[in-house]
Amino acid sequence: MMKAFIVYCHPSEDSFTRNVRDAFIKGITDSGNEYVLSDLYKDHFKTDMTEEEYLRDAYYRNTPEVAEDVLAEQAKINASDAIVFIYPVFWSEAPAKLVGWFDRVWSYGFAYGEKTMKTLEKGLILCSAGNPLERLEQTGILDSMKKVMLVDRLSDRVRQAEFIVFENTSRENELREKNWEKYLRIAYKKGKEYF
Numbered sequence: 049m050m051k052a053f054i055v056y057c058h059p060s061e062d063s064f065t066r067n068v069r070d071a072f073i074k075g076i077t078d079s080g081n082e083y084v085l086s087d088l089y090k091d092h093f094k095t096d097m098t099e100e101e102y103l104r105d106a107y108y109r110n111t112p113e114v115a116e117d118v119l120a121e122q123a124k125i126n127a128s129d130a131i132v133f134i135y136p137v138f139w140s141e142a143p144a145k146l147v148g149w150f151d152r153v154w155s156y157g158f159a160y161g162e163k164t165m166k167t168l169e170k171g172l173i174l175c176s177a178g179n180p181l182e183r184l185e186q187t188g189i190l191d192s193m194k195k196v197m198l199v200d201r202l203s204d205r206v207r208q209a210e211f212i213v214f215e216n217t218s219r220e221n222e223l224r225e226k227n228w229e230k231y232l233r234i235a236y237k238k239g240k241e242y243f
């Protein structure tokens with residue numbers, strides 16, 4: 049049995065992204081595998097670094113000890129086989145809360161330096177974007193989002209990774225409703241065939 053660590057970051061249950069999360073989870077459990085979830089807004093995960101945390105990471109120090117809430121996230125990673133990020137695109141990035149999660153959880157001595165982070169089998173990003181993919185491609189924004197997540201944040205911390213965007217999901221776009229079921233089937237299938 050394999051385990052996926054799902055890092056979910058959306059402020060509202062009334063969202064397409066929340067449905068993507070649930071479809072993916074159903075796929076994972078239907079395949080007989082397991083998951084562990086961090087729901088960053090619901091958990092009120094703290095995403096601003098303290099000065100001590102900044103100095104620790106910036107000076108490549110192992111002291112002070114990593115905070116309990118960060119250790120809990122790191123333990124979830126090291127107890128999993130794969131990591132999955134599910135979020136909406138906000139201002140051409142992941143929500144600030146997820147960006148801040150990386151600031152704290154990818155700490156010195158865990159994600160870089162003398163790494164204690166396990167190399168995960170897989171990484172997956174499922175994100176929803178209000179814009180059409182074509183526009184995100186033309187502006188170079190898709191490429192920048194992918195590079196930041198895949199090349200910088202995941203990098204060789206995972207053996208293989210995939211970045212999936214569900215496009216046209218803003219509420220003013222009629223395609224949101226039209227593609228809804230199709231997208232959720234894709235999310236379900238990704239979960240079911242993940243391992």
Ligand SMILES: Cc1cc2nc3c(=O)[nH]c(=O)nc-3n(C[C@H](O)[C@H](O)[C@H](O)COP(=O)(O)O)c2cc1C
Binds near residue numbers: 140178179219
């Ligand atoms: C604050 C905010 C910023 C957003 N910025 C972008 C953006 O830069 N690019 C984009 O394609 N969509 C953007 N969107 C649209 C969301 O990505 C889209 O509405 C969301 O994925 C729809 O799904 P939801 O029901 O899960 O929120 C933004 C939405 C909000 C609320």
